[in-house]
Amino acid sequence: MRNPAVICLALLFLLGCVSTSQAETDWPQFRGADGTGAVPDAKPVTSLDLKTGKNIKWAADMPGPTAGTPAIVGDVVFTTAGTTDTNRLLAMGLDRKTGKILWQHDVAEARKSRQRSRENNHAECSPAADDKNAYFLFGSGDLLAVSHDGKKKWHINLTEQYGKIEILWGYASSPLLMDGKLYVMVLRRQPSFLLCIDPATGDVLWKQDRPTTAQGESPESYASPISATIDGASQVVCYGGDALTGHDPDTGKELWRFTQDINPTNNKMFRVISGPTQGLNGLIYFTTPRGEDLFAVQVKDNTPKLKWMAEKVYADVPCPVYTKDALYILSGAKRQLFKFTPDPGEKLAHTRIDTPGYFRCTPTYATGHLYLIDGDGELLIYTADDDFKQVSQTSLGGYPTRATIAVADND
Numbered sequence: 154m155r156n157p158a159v160i161c162l163a164l165l166f167l168l169g170c171v172s173t174s175q176a177e178t179d180w181p182q183f184r185g186a187d188g189t190g191a192v193p194d195a196k197p198v199t200s201l202d203l204k205t206g207k208n209i210k211w212a213a214d215m216p217g218p219t220a221g222t223p224a225i226v227g228d229v230v231f232t233t234a235g236t237t238d239t240n241r242l243l244a245m246g247l248d249r250k251t252g253k254i255l256w257q258h259d260v261a262e263a264r265k266s267r268q269r270s271r272e273n274n275h276a277e278c279s280p281a282a283d284d285k286n287a288y289f290l291f292g293s294g295d296l297l298a299v300s301h302d303g304k305k306k307w308h309i310n311l312t313e314q315y316g317k318i319e320i321l322w323g324y325a326s327s328p329l330l331m332d333g334k335l336y337v338m339v340l341r342r343q344p345s346f347l348l349c350i351d352p353a354t355g356d357v358l359w360k361q362d363r364p365t366t367a368q369g370e371s372p373e374s375y376a377s378p379i380s381a382t383i384d385g386a387s388q389v390v391c392y393g394g395d396a397l398t399g400h401d402p403d404t405g406k407e408l409w410r411f412t413q414d415i416n417p418t419n420n421k422m423f424r425v426i427s428g429p430t431q432g433l434n435g436l437i438y439f440t441t442p443r444g445e446d447l448f449a450v451q452v453k454d455n456t457p458k459l460k461w462m463a464e465k466v467y468a469d470v471p472c473p474v475y476t477k478d479a480l481y482i483l484s485g486a487k488r489q490l491f492k493f494t495p496d497p498g499e500k501l502a503h504t505r506i507d508t509p510g511y512f513r514c515t516p517t518y519a520t521g522h523l524y525l526i527d528g529d530g531e532l533l534i535y536t537a538d539d540d541f542k543q544v545s546q547t548s549l550g551g552y553p554t555r556a557t558i559a560v561a562d563n564d
Contacts, residue, residue, distance in 0.1 A: 183279035183327040190474040191518035200545040211252035220555035231287035235276030256303030273323035307355030340374035340393035361405025365394030369421025376428035411457035444469030461498035485512035
Protein backbone atom coordinates (compact mmCIF):
# COMPACT_ATOMS: atom_id res chain seq x y z
CA MET A 154 0.00 0.00 0.00
CA ARG A 155 1.33 3.40 -0.98
CA ASN A 156 1.99 6.14 1.53
CA PRO A 157 -0.81 8.71 0.99
CA ALA A 158 1.65 11.59 1.11
CA VAL A 159 3.64 9.93 -1.63
CA ILE A 160 0.57 9.37 -3.81
CA CYS A 161 -0.45 13.00 -3.47
CA LEU A 162 2.89 14.28 -4.60
CA ALA A 163 2.98 11.90 -7.52
CA LEU A 164 -0.47 12.90 -8.72
CA LEU A 165 0.48 16.54 -8.70
CA PHE A 166 3.00 15.79 -11.39
CA LEU A 167 0.62 14.81 -14.17
CA LEU A 168 -3.15 14.92 -14.55
CA GLY A 169 -4.95 13.11 -17.35
CA CYS A 170 -4.68 14.50 -20.87
CA VAL A 171 -7.92 15.33 -22.69
CA SER A 172 -6.63 16.73 -25.98
CA THR A 173 -3.70 16.12 -28.30
CA SER A 174 -4.30 19.19 -30.47
CA GLN A 175 -2.84 21.66 -27.99
CA ALA A 176 0.73 22.67 -28.87
CA GLU A 177 3.30 21.22 -26.50
CA THR A 178 3.89 23.41 -23.48
CA ASP A 179 6.58 22.89 -20.87
CA TRP A 180 6.62 24.04 -17.25
CA PRO A 181 10.30 24.95 -16.89
CA GLN A 182 10.37 26.38 -13.35
CA PHE A 183 8.39 27.46 -10.32
CA ARG A 184 5.13 29.12 -11.45
CA GLY A 185 5.66 28.33 -15.12
CA ALA A 186 7.51 29.78 -18.08
CA ASP A 187 6.71 33.44 -17.40
CA GLY A 188 6.32 33.25 -13.61
CA THR A 189 2.66 34.31 -13.60
CA GLY A 190 1.19 30.94 -12.55
CA ALA A 191 -1.00 30.98 -15.66
CA VAL A 192 -1.06 28.79 -18.78
CA PRO A 193 -3.91 30.50 -20.66
CA ASP A 194 -4.15 28.10 -23.63
CA ALA A 195 -3.74 24.77 -21.84
CA LYS A 196 -6.82 22.61 -21.29
CA PRO A 197 -6.17 20.07 -18.54
CA VAL A 198 -8.99 17.95 -17.13
CA THR A 199 -11.39 19.45 -14.62
CA SER A 200 -12.21 16.25 -12.72
CA LEU A 201 -10.51 13.02 -11.72
CA ASP A 202 -11.14 9.98 -9.54
CA LEU A 203 -8.44 8.38 -7.46
CA LYS A 204 -10.34 5.11 -6.92
CA THR A 205 -11.29 4.43 -10.54
CA GLY A 206 -8.27 6.06 -12.15
CA LYS A 207 -10.46 8.38 -14.23
CA ASN A 208 -8.31 10.99 -15.98
CA ILE A 209 -5.18 9.86 -14.13
CA LYS A 210 -2.45 9.16 -16.65
CA TRP A 211 -0.02 7.68 -14.15
CA ALA A 212 1.03 7.75 -10.52
CA ALA A 213 4.58 7.21 -9.29
CA ASP A 214 5.75 6.32 -5.80
CA MET A 215 8.24 8.84 -4.44
CA PRO A 216 10.98 8.11 -1.88
CA GLY A 217 9.84 11.06 0.24
CA PRO A 218 8.01 14.39 0.23
CA THR A 219 8.81 17.82 -1.16
CA ALA A 220 7.07 21.17 -1.29
CA GLY A 221 8.74 21.93 -4.63
CA THR A 222 6.76 22.12 -7.85
CA PRO A 223 8.10 19.83 -10.60
CA ALA A 224 9.77 21.25 -13.69
CA ILE A 225 8.67 19.66 -16.95
CA VAL A 226 10.76 20.04 -20.11
CA GLY A 227 10.86 17.72 -23.10
CA ASP A 228 10.28 14.12 -22.07
CA VAL A 229 11.30 14.46 -18.41
CA VAL A 230 9.63 15.56 -15.19
CA PHE A 231 12.22 16.89 -12.71
CA THR A 232 11.59 16.95 -8.97
CA THR A 233 13.31 17.05 -5.62
CA ALA A 234 12.52 14.74 -2.71
CA GLY A 235 13.62 14.41 0.89
CA THR A 236 13.57 11.03 2.60
CA THR A 237 12.04 10.97 6.07
CA ASP A 238 13.93 7.95 7.38
CA THR A 239 17.51 8.71 6.29
CA ASN A 240 17.35 12.52 5.94
CA ARG A 241 18.72 12.37 2.39
CA LEU A 242 18.07 15.00 -0.27
CA LEU A 243 17.37 13.66 -3.75
CA ALA A 244 17.26 15.01 -7.31
CA MET A 245 15.09 12.95 -9.65
CA GLY A 246 13.96 12.61 -13.25
CA LEU A 247 10.79 10.77 -14.31
CA ASP A 248 9.50 9.76 -17.73
CA ARG A 249 6.85 12.29 -18.72
CA LYS A 250 4.71 9.70 -20.50
CA THR A 251 4.79 6.81 -18.02
CA GLY A 252 5.95 8.17 -14.65
CA LYS A 253 8.85 5.73 -14.53
CA ILE A 254 11.77 6.97 -12.43
CA LEU A 255 14.57 7.38 -14.97
CA TRP A 256 17.33 8.42 -12.58
CA GLN A 257 17.89 9.55 -9.01
CA HIS A 258 20.84 11.32 -7.38
CA ASP A 259 21.53 11.24 -3.66
CA VAL A 260 22.75 14.81 -3.23
CA ALA A 261 23.35 15.43 0.46
CA GLU A 262 22.12 14.97 4.00
CA ALA A 263 19.58 17.42 5.38
CA ARG A 264 21.21 19.01 8.38
CA LYS A 265 19.68 17.99 11.68
CA SER A 266 18.68 21.35 13.06
CA ARG A 267 15.58 23.08 14.32
CA GLN A 268 15.09 24.52 10.84
CA ARG A 269 14.30 21.04 9.59
CA SER A 270 10.65 20.55 10.56
CA ARG A 271 7.75 18.35 9.57
CA GLU A 272 6.75 20.85 6.92
CA ASN A 273 10.23 21.61 5.62
CA ASN A 274 12.81 18.93 5.02
CA HIS A 275 15.25 21.09 3.00
CA ALA A 276 13.91 19.70 -0.32
CA GLU A 277 11.52 22.62 -0.74
CA CYS A 278 12.99 24.53 -3.69
CA SER A 279 11.41 23.89 -7.10
CA PRO A 280 13.91 22.86 -9.78
CA ALA A 281 14.34 24.81 -13.01
CA ALA A 282 15.12 23.25 -16.39
CA ASP A 283 16.12 24.18 -19.93
CA ASP A 284 16.56 22.02 -23.02
CA LYS A 285 19.90 20.68 -21.74
CA ASN A 286 19.83 20.39 -17.95
CA ALA A 287 17.74 20.62 -14.79
CA TYR A 288 19.00 22.71 -11.85
CA PHE A 289 18.30 21.57 -8.29
CA LEU A 290 18.74 23.69 -5.15
CA PHE A 291 18.38 22.44 -1.57
CA GLY A 292 18.25 23.97 1.90
CA SER A 293 21.64 22.38 2.58
CA GLY A 294 23.12 24.86 0.11
CA ASP A 295 23.72 22.22 -2.55
CA LEU A 296 23.13 23.42 -6.12
CA LEU A 297 23.66 21.06 -9.04
CA ALA A 298 22.94 20.61 -12.73
CA VAL A 299 21.83 17.27 -14.17
CA SER A 300 21.32 16.54 -17.86
CA HIS A 301 18.01 15.17 -19.10
CA ASP A 302 19.51 11.69 -19.29
CA GLY A 303 20.66 11.86 -15.66
CA LYS A 304 24.34 12.81 -15.94
CA LYS A 305 25.58 15.16 -13.24
CA LYS A 306 27.18 18.18 -14.91
CA TRP A 307 28.33 20.23 -11.92
CA HIS A 308 27.73 20.57 -8.19
CA ILE A 309 28.53 23.48 -5.87
CA ASN A 310 27.63 24.21 -2.25
CA LEU A 311 26.54 27.75 -1.40
CA THR A 312 26.81 27.15 2.35
CA GLU A 313 30.51 26.33 2.03
CA GLN A 314 31.12 29.48 -0.02
CA TYR A 315 28.81 32.01 1.65
CA GLY A 316 27.79 30.64 5.05
CA LYS A 317 24.57 28.92 6.06
CA ILE A 318 21.62 29.77 3.84
CA GLU A 319 19.13 28.36 6.33
CA ILE A 320 16.43 30.62 7.69
CA LEU A 321 14.03 30.06 10.56
CA TRP A 322 11.78 27.44 8.94
CA GLY A 323 14.23 26.28 6.29
CA TYR A 324 15.41 27.81 3.02
CA ALA A 325 12.84 27.47 0.22
CA SER A 326 13.67 29.98 -2.54
CA SER A 327 13.65 28.47 -6.03
CA PRO A 328 16.27 29.26 -8.69
CA LEU A 329 15.31 31.45 -11.66
CA LEU A 330 16.31 30.73 -15.26
CA MET A 331 16.31 33.85 -17.40
CA ASP A 332 17.98 34.59 -20.73
CA GLY A 333 20.49 31.77 -20.40
CA LYS A 334 21.56 32.51 -16.84
CA LEU A 335 20.65 31.05 -13.46
CA TYR A 336 19.80 33.34 -10.53
CA VAL A 337 19.67 32.38 -6.85
CA MET A 338 18.38 34.66 -4.07
CA VAL A 339 19.45 34.25 -0.44
CA LEU A 340 17.72 36.70 1.94
CA ARG A 341 18.60 35.86 5.55
CA ARG A 342 19.69 37.40 8.86
CA GLN A 343 23.32 37.25 7.82
CA PRO A 344 24.30 39.47 4.87
CA SER A 345 21.87 38.72 2.03
CA PHE A 346 22.79 38.42 -1.63
CA LEU A 347 21.75 37.61 -5.20
CA LEU A 348 23.87 35.26 -7.31
CA CYS A 349 24.18 34.87 -11.06
CA ILE A 350 25.51 31.50 -12.21
CA ASP A 351 26.55 30.15 -15.60
CA PRO A 352 24.17 27.18 -16.06
CA ALA A 353 26.64 25.43 -18.35
CA THR A 354 29.54 25.34 -15.88
CA GLY A 355 28.27 26.29 -12.38
CA ASP A 356 30.67 29.23 -12.30
CA VAL A 357 29.46 32.22 -10.27
CA LEU A 358 29.37 35.17 -12.68
CA TRP A 359 28.62 37.76 -10.02
CA LYS A 360 27.43 38.15 -6.44
CA GLN A 361 25.40 41.21 -5.46
CA ASP A 362 24.92 42.09 -1.80
CA ARG A 363 21.34 42.95 -0.95
CA PRO A 364 21.35 45.12 2.21
CA THR A 365 18.37 45.66 4.49
CA THR A 366 17.53 47.60 7.64
CA ALA A 367 14.95 44.99 8.66
CA GLN A 368 15.38 43.43 12.10
CA GLY A 369 14.59 40.14 13.83
CA GLU A 370 12.97 37.62 11.51
CA SER A 371 12.04 40.28 8.93
CA PRO A 372 15.23 40.00 6.81
CA GLU A 373 14.28 36.42 5.92
CA SER A 374 12.44 35.54 2.71
CA TYR A 375 11.08 32.21 1.48
CA ALA A 376 10.05 33.82 -1.81
CA SER A 377 11.78 33.27 -5.15
CA PRO A 378 13.27 35.85 -7.51
CA ILE A 379 11.23 36.64 -10.62
CA SER A 380 11.86 38.02 -14.08
CA ALA A 381 10.09 41.29 -14.88
CA THR A 382 10.07 43.47 -17.97
CA ILE A 383 10.73 47.09 -16.99
CA ASP A 384 10.94 49.78 -19.68
CA GLY A 385 11.26 47.04 -22.30
CA ALA A 386 14.21 45.27 -20.64
CA SER A 387 14.44 42.26 -18.33
CA GLN A 388 15.24 42.70 -14.66
CA VAL A 389 15.56 40.33 -11.70
CA VAL A 390 13.12 41.30 -8.94
CA CYS A 391 13.64 40.25 -5.32
CA TYR A 392 11.22 40.56 -2.41
CA GLY A 393 12.06 40.40 1.29
CA GLY A 394 13.75 42.30 4.08
CA ASP A 395 11.01 44.98 4.01
CA ALA A 396 11.79 45.82 0.37
CA LEU A 397 11.05 45.02 -3.26
CA THR A 398 14.11 45.56 -5.46
CA GLY A 399 14.96 45.41 -9.16
CA HIS A 400 18.40 44.32 -10.38
CA ASP A 401 20.38 44.49 -13.61
CA PRO A 402 20.57 40.87 -14.85
CA ASP A 403 24.08 41.38 -16.26
CA THR A 404 25.71 42.88 -13.18
CA GLY A 405 23.32 42.48 -10.24
CA LYS A 406 23.34 46.22 -9.62
CA GLU A 407 20.30 47.39 -7.69
CA LEU A 408 18.33 49.65 -10.04
CA TRP A 409 15.44 50.59 -7.76
CA ARG A 410 13.99 49.85 -4.33
CA PHE A 411 10.41 50.08 -3.05
CA THR A 412 9.73 50.08 0.71
CA GLN A 413 6.59 52.22 1.13
CA ASP A 414 4.19 50.77 3.73
CA ILE A 415 5.60 47.24 3.47
CA ASN A 416 6.47 47.31 7.17
CA PRO A 417 5.37 50.71 8.51
CA THR A 418 5.56 49.67 12.18
CA ASN A 419 8.96 47.99 11.87
CA ASN A 420 7.51 44.64 12.88
CA LYS A 421 10.40 42.25 13.58
CA MET A 422 8.39 39.20 12.44
CA PHE A 423 7.63 40.38 8.88
CA ARG A 424 9.31 37.51 7.03
CA VAL A 425 8.17 37.11 3.42
CA ILE A 426 6.71 33.87 2.04
CA SER A 427 4.49 34.91 -0.87
CA GLY A 428 6.57 35.96 -3.87
CA PRO A 429 5.86 38.77 -6.35
CA THR A 430 4.23 38.41 -9.77
CA GLN A 431 4.80 40.58 -12.83
CA GLY A 432 2.03 42.07 -14.96
CA LEU A 433 2.03 44.36 -17.99
CA ASN A 434 3.42 47.89 -18.29
CA GLY A 435 5.94 47.53 -15.47
CA LEU A 436 3.38 46.44 -12.88
CA ILE A 437 4.49 44.09 -10.11
CA TYR A 438 2.04 42.57 -7.64
CA PHE A 439 2.84 41.31 -4.15
CA THR A 440 1.22 40.85 -0.76
CA THR A 441 2.66 42.40 2.36
CA PRO A 442 4.26 40.11 4.98
CA ARG A 443 1.73 38.15 7.02
CA GLY A 444 -0.45 38.52 3.92
CA GLU A 445 -2.75 41.33 4.88
CA ASP A 446 -2.64 43.68 1.87
CA LEU A 447 -2.12 43.41 -1.87
CA PHE A 448 0.13 45.97 -3.58
CA ALA A 449 0.43 46.86 -7.25
CA VAL A 450 3.67 48.75 -7.85
CA GLN A 451 4.47 50.31 -11.21
CA VAL A 452 8.09 50.82 -12.21
CA LYS A 453 8.99 53.36 -14.91
CA ASP A 454 12.47 54.73 -15.59
CA ASN A 455 13.61 52.60 -12.63
CA THR A 456 11.36 54.57 -10.32
CA PRO A 457 8.77 52.49 -8.38
CA LYS A 458 5.40 53.93 -7.38
CA LEU A 459 2.44 52.39 -5.59
CA LYS A 460 -0.27 52.20 -8.26
CA TRP A 461 -3.06 50.67 -6.17
CA MET A 462 -3.62 48.45 -3.17
CA ALA A 463 -6.32 46.18 -1.73
CA GLU A 464 -6.62 45.60 1.99
CA LYS A 465 -7.20 42.40 3.92
CA VAL A 466 -6.61 39.69 1.32
CA TYR A 467 -4.59 37.62 3.84
CA ALA A 468 -2.50 35.79 1.26
CA ASP A 469 0.44 34.94 3.51
CA VAL A 470 1.86 32.05 1.46
CA PRO A 471 0.18 31.81 -2.00
CA CYS A 472 1.56 34.12 -4.70
CA PRO A 473 -0.67 36.31 -6.90
CA VAL A 474 -1.70 34.75 -10.22
CA TYR A 475 -1.77 37.08 -13.22
CA THR A 476 -3.59 36.89 -16.54
CA LYS A 477 -4.10 39.81 -18.92
CA ASP A 478 -7.71 40.05 -17.77
CA ALA A 479 -7.54 39.31 -14.04
CA LEU A 480 -5.43 38.95 -10.93
CA TYR A 481 -6.26 36.07 -8.57
CA ILE A 482 -5.37 35.93 -4.88
CA LEU A 483 -5.77 32.90 -2.60
CA SER A 484 -6.00 33.48 1.14
CA GLY A 485 -4.43 30.33 2.51
CA ALA A 486 -5.33 30.49 6.19
CA LYS A 487 -8.76 32.08 5.78
CA ARG A 488 -9.65 29.92 2.72
CA GLN A 489 -10.85 32.72 0.49
CA LEU A 490 -10.42 33.39 -3.22
CA PHE A 491 -10.32 36.91 -4.73
CA LYS A 492 -10.41 38.24 -8.28
CA PHE A 493 -9.27 41.76 -9.21
CA THR A 494 -8.76 43.68 -12.41
CA PRO A 495 -4.99 43.94 -13.02
CA ASP A 496 -5.34 47.72 -13.13
CA PRO A 497 -6.84 49.68 -11.37
CA GLY A 498 -7.47 46.82 -8.92
CA GLU A 499 -11.26 46.65 -8.90
CA LYS A 500 -12.49 43.65 -6.91
CA LEU A 501 -14.56 41.53 -9.29
CA ALA A 502 -15.28 38.45 -7.20
CA HIS A 503 -14.77 36.88 -3.79
CA THR A 504 -15.72 33.48 -2.39
CA ARG A 505 -15.03 31.30 0.63
CA ILE A 506 -13.63 27.86 -0.04
CA ASP A 507 -15.43 24.94 1.53
CA THR A 508 -12.55 22.89 2.88
CA PRO A 509 -11.23 22.53 6.45
CA GLY A 510 -7.58 22.55 5.36
CA TYR A 511 -5.31 25.55 4.98
CA PHE A 512 -3.66 26.37 1.64
CA ARG A 513 0.05 26.81 1.10
CA CYS A 514 -0.03 26.29 -2.64
CA THR A 515 -0.28 29.03 -5.24
CA PRO A 516 -3.27 28.54 -7.57
CA THR A 517 -2.62 27.65 -11.21
CA TYR A 518 -4.74 29.16 -13.98
CA ALA A 519 -5.53 27.24 -17.18
CA THR A 520 -8.23 28.17 -19.72
CA GLY A 521 -10.90 29.57 -17.47
CA HIS A 522 -10.18 27.42 -14.42
CA LEU A 523 -8.18 27.69 -11.20
CA TYR A 524 -6.46 24.58 -9.80
CA LEU A 525 -5.53 24.50 -6.11
CA ILE A 526 -4.78 21.92 -3.45
CA ASP A 527 -4.99 22.33 0.30
CA GLY A 528 -2.63 21.09 3.00
CA ASP A 529 -4.55 17.85 3.42
CA GLY A 530 -4.40 16.98 -0.27
CA GLU A 531 -7.88 18.14 -1.32
CA LEU A 532 -7.67 19.06 -5.00
CA LEU A 533 -10.22 21.76 -5.86
CA ILE A 534 -10.98 23.17 -9.29
CA TYR A 535 -12.95 26.41 -9.73
CA THR A 536 -14.14 28.39 -12.69
CA ALA A 537 -12.15 31.60 -12.98
CA ASP A 538 -15.14 33.76 -13.87
CA ASP A 539 -16.91 36.09 -11.46
CA ASP A 540 -19.05 33.24 -10.11
CA PHE A 541 -16.10 31.16 -8.85
CA LYS A 542 -18.12 27.97 -9.30
CA GLN A 543 -16.55 24.85 -7.80
CA VAL A 544 -16.26 22.31 -10.61
CA SER A 545 -14.80 19.37 -8.70
CA GLN A 546 -13.12 18.26 -5.50
CA THR A 547 -10.93 15.19 -5.16
CA SER A 548 -9.31 13.84 -2.01
CA LEU A 549 -5.73 12.80 -2.76
CA GLY A 550 -4.53 12.66 0.84
CA GLY A 551 -1.02 13.41 1.91
CA TYR A 552 -0.62 15.98 4.69
CA PRO A 553 1.32 18.21 4.51
CA THR A 554 0.78 19.08 0.83
CA ARG A 555 2.33 22.41 -0.14
CA ALA A 556 3.31 22.11 -3.79
CA THR A 557 1.77 24.16 -6.60
CA ILE A 558 0.12 22.29 -9.46
CA ALA A 559 2.09 22.27 -12.73
CA VAL A 560 0.38 22.21 -16.12
CA ALA A 561 2.20 21.11 -19.27
CA ASP A 562 0.81 20.05 -22.67
CA ASN A 563 -2.74 19.76 -21.22
CA ASP A 564 -1.47 17.44 -18.46
